[in-house]
Amino acid sequence: MIEFTIWDILRNLLLAARWTVVLSLVSFLGGGIVGALLLFLRIGGNRLSTAFTKYYVEFFQGTPLLMQLFLAFFGLGLFGINVPAWLAAGIALILWTAAFLTEIWRGSVESVVRGQWEASASLGMGYVQQMRYVILPQALTVAIPPTVGFSVQVVKGTALTSIIGFVELSKAGTVVTNATFQPFTVYGLVALIYFALCWPLSKSSQILERKLNVAHRNH
Amino acid sequence: MTYAFSFSWLAEYYPVLLKGILITIELIVVGGLFGVALGTACAWARALGPAWLKPLVSAYVELIRNTPFLIQLFFIFFGLPSLGVRLTELEAANLAMVVNLGAYSCEIVRAGLQATPRGQFEAGASLAMSPIQTFRYIVLVPAFQRIWPALSSQVVIVMLGSAVVSQIAAEDLTFAANFIQSRSFRAFEAYFVTTAIYLALAILLRQVLAGIGAMIFPRRPAR
Numbered sequence: 001m002i003e004f005t006i007w008d009i010l011r012n013l014l015l016a017a018r019w020t021v022v023l024s025l026v027s028f029l030g031g032g033i034v035g036a037l038l039l040f041l042r043i044g045g046n047r048l049s050t051a052f053t054k055y056y057v058e059f060f061q062g063t064p065l066l067m068q069l070f071l072a073f074f075g076l077g078l079f080g081i082n083v084p085a086w087l088a089a090g091i092a093l094i095l096w097t098a099a100f101l102t103e104i105w106r107g108s109v110e111s112v113v114r115g116q117w118e119a120s121a122s123l124g125m126g127y128v129q130q131m132r133y134v135i136l137p138q139a140l141t142v143a144i145p146p147t148v149g150f151s152v153q154v155v156k157g158t159a160l161t162s163i164i165g166f167v168e169l170s171k172a173g174t175v176v177t178n179a180t181f182q183p184f185t186v187y188g189l190v191a192l193i194y195f196a197l198c199w200p201l202s203k204s205s206q207i208l209e210r211k212l213n214v215a216h217r218n219h
Numbered sequence: 220m221t222y223a224f225s226f227s228w229l230a231e232y233y234p235v236l237l238k239g240i241l242i243t244i245e246l247i248v249v250g251g252l253f254g255v256a257l258g259t260a261c262a263w264a265r266a267l268g269p270a271w272l273k274p275l276v277s278a279y280v281e282l283i284r285n286t287p288f289l290i291q292l293f294f295i296f297f298g299l300p301s302l303g304v305r306l307t308e309l310e311a312a313n314l315a316m317v318v319n320l321g322a323y324s325c326e327i328v329r330a331g332l333q334a335t336p337r338g339q340f341e342a343g344a345s346l347a348m349s350p351i352q353t354f355r356y357i358v359l360v361p362a363f364q365r366i367w368p369a370l371s372s373q374v375v376i377v378m379l380g381s382a383v384v385s386q387i388a389a390e391d392l393t394f395a396a397n398f399i400q401s402r403s404f405r406a407f408e409a410y411f412v413t414t415a416i417y418l419a420l421a422i423l424l425r426q427v428l429a430g431i432g433a434m435i436f437p438r439r440p441a442r
Contacts, residue, residue, distance in 0.1 A: 062375075062421040064382035066393060067414040074406040078222045152285065159287035163386060170289055183297035191286045191294060198285035 004180045010189055016172030017193050023158045023168060024197075026090055028151055031097025038102040043109055044127065053102065060099030066160050068092045073164045089161035097154055104150060108143035109135060141212050149205035152198045159194070169193060228403040229412070232395075239395030240416060242309070246391060247378040247424065249313050254320025254377070255328075255370065259359070261321060262328035267350055276325070283322035288380050291315050296387040312384035312391070320377045327369050331362035364436040371428035375421050382417070392416060 038056065041049040060068065072092040076083040112135050120134040162171035173190040177183045229236075261280065264272045283291065295318075296311040306314065335358050343353025363370075385394035396413040400406040 059418065062379075062418045063414045064379040064393070064417055066382040067396075067410055067417060070396075070410040071407070071414060074400075074410060078407055156285075156287040159289045160383065162289070163383075170287065170293075173290070173293065177297065182301075183293070184299070184301040187290060187294040187298045191282070191290050194286045194290060195282060199281065202281075202285055 004182070006185070006189075009176055009180060009182070009186055012176055013169060013172050013186075013189055013193060016167060017169045017197070019166070019168040020155065020158050020170075020194075020197070023086075023089060023093065023161065023166070024151070024155045027093035027097050027158065028154050030090070030094035031101055031154070034094060034098035035101035035105065038098055039105045039109070042102065042106055044131075057099045057103050060096050061103070065092070065096055065157055066163060068096055069160055069164050085161065085164050085166040088164055089158075089166045093154070093157060093161070096157065097150075100150055100153070101147065104146045105139070105143050108139040108146075111142050112138045145205050145209035145212060148201060148208060152201045152205075155198050155201070156194065224408060225405060226408055226412070228399060228405050228408070232399045232403065235395045235398060236392070236412070236416070239390065239392035240420070242390055242394075243378070243381060243392040243420065246312060246316055246381050246384065246389075247374070250316030250320055250377060250381070251374050253317040255324050255374075257317060257321030258324025258326075259328050261325035262332055263354060265325070265329055266332050267354065280322045280325050283319055284326070288315065288319055289383050289386065291319060292383060292387060308384075308387050308389040311387060312381070312389040315384070316377060316381060319380070320373065323373050323377070324370060327366050327373060328362065330369075331366035332358065334365055335362055360436075364432075367428075367432045367436065371425065371432065374428060375424055378424055379417065379421060 038053050042053040045053075069088065069092045072095075073083060073085070073088040076088060076091070116134055116138065117130060120130040125133065158168060159170040162168060162174065165171070167175075169190055173186050177186045180186060261276045264276045268276075292311065292315040295315050296306065296308070299306065299311075339357050339361075340350075340353055343357045344350075348356065381391060382393040384391050385397060388394065392413055396409045400409040403409065
């Protein structure tokens with residue numbers, strides 16, 4: 001039987017961790033773009049688009065991410081496309097991230113006091129100008145800490161894509177375990193790699209929150 | 220798209236779904252109760268406990284909050300047996316949920332405790348109550364009242380996260396969906412129905428928790 005050293009295990013896990021990082025970045029950036037579009041539909045749109053974004057958010061926050069992955073994986077297949085795991089994983093994670101980000105950002109925009117809208121309107125600004133010069137700069141400082149904090153959820157969310165067969169850190173953990181029969185060591189190392197990815201994000205979210213201390217600025 | 224949807228499998232397989240729903244409910248009831256209890260104990264340890272305990276609790280909380288639930292589950296189910304701890308699928312799933320919710324609710328309860336005015340502790344001490352009595356009778360209830368909404372949404376998040384326990388063959392709702400799709404080959408429909416059930420469960424759980432909150436905290440929060 002082949003003997004595996006810790007370094008053999010760690011090297012293979014780190015190689016797979018690249019895909020966790022790539023998928024996290026794609027989901028976060030894609031989710032950010034879709035989330036921004038949804039935000040404008042939600043706050044600037046008519047009654048129909050507001051209702052749509054509300055149900056969109058309710059669906060993605062009220063169902064398990066795993067189910068969303070399954071639905072994307074098997075649902076896209078219904079259109080006769082041969083769906084690779086990375087495509088289903090990417091689409092589901094982008095839509096899921098968008099739902100959470102748009103909800104965070106909506107809260108941030110709504111935290112800007114009503115008088116700011118009225119003040120800028122009284123200066124003769126249009127909707128786009130109000131957003132660009134008055135509301136968004138203030139909303140942004142509120143939004144940054146929870147947005148960074150949510151990126152941790154995205155990294156952890158990518159672990160579920162292993163279940164539909166995308167080979168990233170968690171899947172590599174299972175594969176390496178099956179080869180080495182050392183689940184304790186392997187899953188311990190997998191957890192530590194996730195921790196190394198997520199902890200700096202959590203910490204910077206906390207630090208940003210303290211630095212910007214936005215919760216009590218408007219009062 | 221030339222795919223004909225069919226839900227006729229429901230007639231044959233609905234008992235499987237029902238059993239899955241019951242297990243998911245069992246998981247969230249046990250996980251919710253013990254998880255919040257563990258979280259409260261950890262929050263107490265962090266705020267008022269002995270000095271040697273604080274870094275241990277912090278390490279536990281940070282470690283759980285920054286790793287995926289799936290890996291925690293795999294570690295407990297596949298990793299712990301090499302230490303001699305052998306658990307059944309359901310025990311491992313329950314333990315993982317308790318450990319996971321414990322860490323998150325620790326942070327939430329801690330936020331509630333931090334918002335408690337210092338004078339409350341002093342008032343308790345001046346009534347000759349021990350620190351534990353003060354904590355139990357004076358500090359905890361208003362703190363819980365304050366954090367109840369945040370705690371409720373965390374419990375819902377953990378319930379949705381429990382879908383993952385099907386991966387260690389704990390027979391929850393997702394396990395039922397996997398079973399049905401492998402028998403009936405109606406993958407999309409099986410997951411569609413299951414997703415709808417999860418959505419209903421999430422809405423129901425939110426209502427139940429709001430009801431419990433209204434029952435145990437009848438007054439407006441003290442400010």
